[in-house]
Amino acid sequence: MTVKVYMNEFDVIEKYFRPLTQGRDALQDDAAALDVPAGQELIVTSDTSNAGTHFMADAAPGDIAHKVLRVNLSDLAAMGAKPHAYQLNIAFPNKPQEAWLAEFTAALFADQKQFGIFCSGGDTTTINGPLSISITAMGFAPKGKALRRSGAKPGDHIILTGPVGDALMGLRILQGKIKTDDDNYFINAYYRPTPRTAHIETLRTHASAAIDISDGLVADVGHVCKASGCGAEIKIVPGIFSVPARKVKINAEELLTGGDDYELLLAVRPEESAALLAQLGKEGLSPVKIGAFTESPAITVLDEKSVPLSLEKSGWRHF
Amino acid sequence: MTVKVYMNEFDVIEKYFRPLTQGRDALQDDAAALDVPAGQELIVTSDTSNAGTHFMADAAPGDIAHKVLRVNLSDLAAMGAKPHAYQLNIAFPNKPQEAWLAEFTAALFADQKQFGIFCSGGDTTTINGPLSISITAMGFAPKGKALRRSGAKPGDHIILTGPVGDALMGLRILQGKIKTDDDNYFINAYYRPTPRTAHIETLRTHASAAIDISDGLVADVGHVCKASGCGAEIKIVPGIFSVPARKVKINAEELLTGGDDYELLLAVRPEESAALLAQLGKEGLSPVKIGAFTESPAITVLDEKSVPLSLEKSGWRHF
Numbered sequence: 001m002t003v004k005v006y007m008n009e010f011d012v013i014e015k016y017f018r019p020l021t022q023g024r025d026a027l028q029d030d031a032a033a034l035d036v037p038a039g040q041e042l043i044v045t046s047d048t049s050n051a052g053t054h055f056m057a058d059a060a061p062g063d064i065a066h067k068v069l070r071v072n073l074s075d076l077a078a079m080g081a082k083p084h085a086y087q088l089n090i091a092f093p094n095k096p097q098e099a100w101l102a103e104f105t106a107a108l109f110a111d112q113k114q115f116g117i118f119c120s121g122g123d124t125t126t127i128n129g130p131l132s133i134s135i136t137a138m139g140f141a142p143k144g145k146a147l148r149r150s151g152a153k154p155g156d157h158i159i160l161t162g163p164v165g166d167a168l169m170g171l172r173i174l175q176g177k178i179k180t181d182d183d184n185y186f187i188n189a190y191y192r193p194t195p196r197t198a199h200i201e202t203l204r205t206h207a208s209a210a211i212d213i214s215d216g217l218v219a220d221v222g223h224v225c226k227a228s229g230c231g232a233e234i235k236i237v238p239g240i241f242s243v244p245a246r247k248v249k250i251n252a253e254e255l256l257t258g259g260d261d262y263e264l265l266l267a268v269r270p271e272e273s274a275a276l277l278a279q280l281g282k283e284g285l286s287p288v289k290i291g292a293f294t295e296s297p298a299i300t301v302l303d304e305k306s307v308p309l310s311l312e313k314s315g316w317r318h319f
Numbered sequence: 320m321t322v323k324v325y326m327n328e329f330d331v332i333e334k335y336f337r338p339l340t341q342g343r344d345a346l347q348d349d350a351a352a353l354d355v356p357a358g359q360e361l362i363v364t365s366d367t368s369n370a371g372t373h374f375m376a377d378a379a380p381g382d383i384a385h386k387v388l389r390v391n392l393s394d395l396a397a398m399g400a401k402p403h404a405y406q407l408n409i410a411f412p413n414k415p416q417e418a419w420l421a422e423f424t425a426a427l428f429a430d431q432k433q434f435g436i437f438c439s440g441g442d443t444t445t446i447n448g449p450l451s452i453s454i455t456a457m458g459f460a461p462k463g464k465a466l467r468r469s470g471a472k473p474g475d476h477i478i479l480t481g482p483v484g485d486a487l488m489g490l491r492i493l494q495g496k497i498k499t500d501d502d503n504y505f506i507n508a509y510y511r512p513t514p515r516t517a518h519i520e521t522l523r524t525h526a527s528a529a530i531d532i533s534d535g536l537v538a539d540v541g542h543v544c545k546a547s548g549c550g551a552e553i554k555i556v557p558g559i560f561s562v563p564a565r566k567v568k569i570n571a572e573e574l575l576t577g578g579d580d581y582e583l584l585l586a587v588r589p590e591e592s593a594a595l596l597a598q599l600g601k602e603g604l605s606p607v608k609i610g611a612f613t614e615s616p617a618i619t620v621l622d623e624k625s626v627p628l629s630l631e632k633s634g635w636r637h638f
Contacts, residue, residue: 028467028468028469028546029397029398029465029467029468029469029546030364030393030394030395030397030398030468030529030530030531031362031363031364031394031395031397031398031400031456031458031465032362032363032364033360033361033362033398033460033465034360034361034362034363035360035361035462036355036360036361038357041352041353041354041355042352042353042354042355042361042457043350043351043352043353044350044351044353044404044406044439044440044455044457045349045350045351045406045440046406046407046408046440046441046442046453046455047408047442048408048409048410048442048444048453049444050410050444050445050446050447050448052447053444053445053446053447054444074349075349075350076349076350078348078349078350079348079349079350079352081350085363087363087364087365087455088365089365089366089367089408089453089455090367091367091369091451093448120363121363121364121365122365123365123366123367123453125367125368125369125372125373126369126372127369127372127448127449127451128369128371128372128448128449129369129412129446129447129448129449129451130446130447130448132367132410132446132448132451134365134367134408134442134453136363136365136406136408136455137350138361138363139350141352143354146348146350146352148347148348149347149348149349150347150348210349211349212349227347227348
């Protein structure tokens with residue numbers, strides 16, 4: 001870690017950020033030294049989140065902390081990797097306030113405890129612009145066993161670890177565009193997605209490809225199809241949306257392309273499908289089979305009556 | 320890597336950023352999988368650089384690329400670590416222009432070749448503010464052999480791998496504050512510091528502690544003293560500044576506290592000192608012994624006539 005020269009920055013680091021290293025003293029040197037267990041690969045991912053773009057400019061510091069860290073842990077989960085540590089780079093628009101720092105780091109610390117990780121270093125800077133946070137998360141997977149986007153085959157079932165669209169509902173509520181009976185549920189889905197870390201062994205055992213739903217279900221299916229050289233047929237089955245979402249009159253196509261869900265989309269060999277669904281159910285999830293990968297490169301989305309949706313009109317231009 | 324949804328972003332990634340992965344296809348999955356060689360520790364460091372704060376807002380894209388990557392490699396060198404890969408997170412203030420991207424990525428590619436690294440992933444976003452780049456660099460060091468700030472002992476010699484102050488001269492020139500006969504030399508020192516990667520084996524063999532000079536020589540000596548529980552006495556010997564710098568009438572105290580030099584400051588046992596100086600000289604550097612660590616916790620800087628400088632007046636408030 002290289003510390004830039006700003007007033008009181010060292011005090012801020014000592015008081016608020018060093019405790020996040022949990023006694024490993026990783027902020028004391030120019031860089032952190034991490035041991036990678038024998039037989040494991042290092043899995044690394046980075047996400048940047050900027051105020052006004054990736055979270056509301058007036059978001060509570062705890063909500064920001066949970067979101068920016070968890071979107072990274074979700075990428076590790078999509079690889080079937082156990083999280084280990086993270087680098088935290090924050091560009092502050094102003095000198096940070098102590099109350100903000102206290103709430104922000106308390107939320108990080110809670111997530112460190114929940115997901116078994118620590119902060120291995122980072123950088124604090126100032127920026128003549130909005131708050132910007134870059135996290136690089138590091139985890140481990142057994143060598144050669146990490147889940148890839150490229151592992152899907154035609155005929156593989158497409159399974160979600162849970163419903164999509166709740167995060168978009170939360171965003172719409174935060175933007176003042178809609179009002180529901182379950183506002184807190186949806187806002188929580190937006191700010192506190194649950195990375196599927198607790199299920200990685202089950203995923204590595206039964207799934208052949210995975211991706212986390214960050215761009216939107218249809219776009220992310222497209223990423224798997226592109227990497228695997230196949231197409232997909234998806235059906236809007238009831239379980240694709242949550243019970244609270246089904247109570248709200250909202251365009252299904254919008255929910256399918258909203259992004260920020262951080263459930264995982266899995267490719268699963270047909271003979272593994274029942275075992276995976278059963279095991280994820282036992283583990284407390286509500287997984288749902290929504291279709292299958294196809295030889296044809298097209299991506300088709302069928303509505304509840306099995307009528308293909310007209311994707312051209314729906315702004316799904318990313319594949 | 321999670322790809323956010325912006326117009327043409329995927330095309331930008333395909334054309335400009337994927338080639339930086341050098342065929343390892345690291346941008347295809349949610350995260351990169353890296354193999355850590357047996358017997359090696361993973362060394363990780365992060366630095367964020369923001370336009371207008373860490374580089375001039377009108378800097379050439381190649382200059383920005385070299386600087387943001389090399390400051391990270393310098394941290395690895397300070398740990399005695401061989402660089403391996405880096406994560407690249409860029410927040411663009413606008414849709415990036417192709418000419419800018421071409422020059423920026425060409426410079427990264429040149430540095431990848433020079434330093435034996437590749438881009439393992441990252442994130443591209445937009446920000447309602449200035450260009451902001453966060454890099455997390457990863458390298459390897461033999462287990463337990465990484466250099467630390469905490470390894471200095473009273474009596475250890477303080478050795479620099481080269482002169483300090485040139486980067487500050489470059490910044491002053493870029494700011495239009497001074498004009499010299501060697502403007503290009505100084506500007507190059509500011510934008511293209513040379514991480515001391517080529518010398519890490521020599522450093523691990525002979526040095527007992529190291530730090531890179533990013534905050535300024537005096538502040539960074541302070542970091543080593545704090546971590547090692549000792550003080551230091553530094554003397555302004557001629558070799559502490561470069562030959563071009565010595566031709567310019569500029570306040571020595573300013574050069575000593577300017578930062579951005581990215582030479583390494585080393586603690587070296589007295590019996591190792593001659594061998595280290597000789598070997599670094601053979602390797603093409605101009606190392607210079609500038610003092611020694613002390614039992615007394617004070618940090619004293621002596622001028623050319625061995626008169627202590629009054630640090631209180633010099634704004635060195637970081638320790």
